[in-house]
Amino acid sequence: MSTHDATIGAAIRGALLTAEPQAKVMAARKVARDWRLGRLAWRFDAPMPDRPARPAAPELLPPNRMPKRGKAGSQRGRIALWHALAHIEFVAIDLALDMAGRFGAAMGEAFVSDFLAVAADEAMHFALLDRHLAAMGSGYGALPAHDGLWQAAADTAHDVAARLAVVPMVLEARGLDVTPATLARVRANGDAAGARILERILDDEIRHVAFGVKHLAACAEMRGADPENLWISLVRTYFRGGLKPPFNDSARLAAGLSLSASRALAS
Structure with missing residues (x-):
């Protein structure tokens, strides 16, 4: 391994520029493991790309051009649901890598x-x-x-607090809100394996949202601001569309998200 390859910045950039899905999975896990084991030097010597590499498929469409999913109980509808979830998680790999690579040197x-x-x-x-x-x-x-998720990263590339406010604390938190209804539907379809996957994702996402809350609080302290007020003002500035209830209050509380601020952003 050359010295250049062994820096945290170059390793993250390399994973972001890996397009093929299974290769990206392996690259992301390798960066995390190499960092944990002390194999990467603390140097951000490679700029993060404006856009991560994407595979040839799926075709990316604006959200308003996405085809309808089909009937919820049909095989076609079920495949469309799982495909949409897979796409969210695929983009989420890059959102987390970009967060670490773009803002890590300062944070x-x-x-x-x-x-x-x-x-x-x-x-x-x-x-x-x-x-x-x-x-x-x-x-x-x-x-x-749909190609809407990466837009949130592009809109907040200049400000770590804005990125934290929108990506973990709005987009991932929305996952906390909608997963219970999806879980109920998946269980009703008799898909026990799918239900186990969603339960695992929900547990992990609570921790991910909590990381956003923790690091936004650190940004607020550095700026001499109140964390809740900072969250509200950043979401109103950088997120298109308000928060949509109903909220999963227990999961939001477990992640440390303010329910009063969530409701303020929904009104």
Whole structure:
């Protein structure tokens, strides 16, 4: 391994520029493991790309051009649901890597450790979902996917507090809110394996949102601001559309998210 390859910045950039899904999963997990084992020098000597590499499939469409999923109980509808979830987790790998690589130099080693752990979790979630799609006779890339998630990263590339406010504390927190209803539907369809995957993802996402809360609080302290007020003002500035209830209050509380601030952002 050359010295250049063994820096944290170059390793994260390399994973972001890996397009093929299984290779990206392996790259993200390798960066997290190498960092944990002390194999990467603390140098951010490689700029993060504006966009991560993407595989040839799925075709990426604007959210308003996405085809309808089909009836919820149909095989086509079920595959569309799992494909959409797989795409969210695939993009989430890059969101976590970019968080660590773009802002890690300023935010410190604990920040990098947290978000590389998130990247490794998202890689595992994606692999589980892709395997579940394969068991249904499909796979990631078989259907179009929307390109809206990365927009949040582009809009907040200049400010770590804005990124924390929007990505873990709004987008991932929305996962906490919608997963219980999805879980109920999956159980009603008799998909026990799928339900286990969603339970695992929900548990992990609570921790991911908590990392966002923790590090936004550190940003607020550095800026002499109140964490809740900072969150509200950043979301109103950088997130298109308010928060959509109903909220999963118990999961939000477990992650340390303010319910009063969540409701303020929904009104």
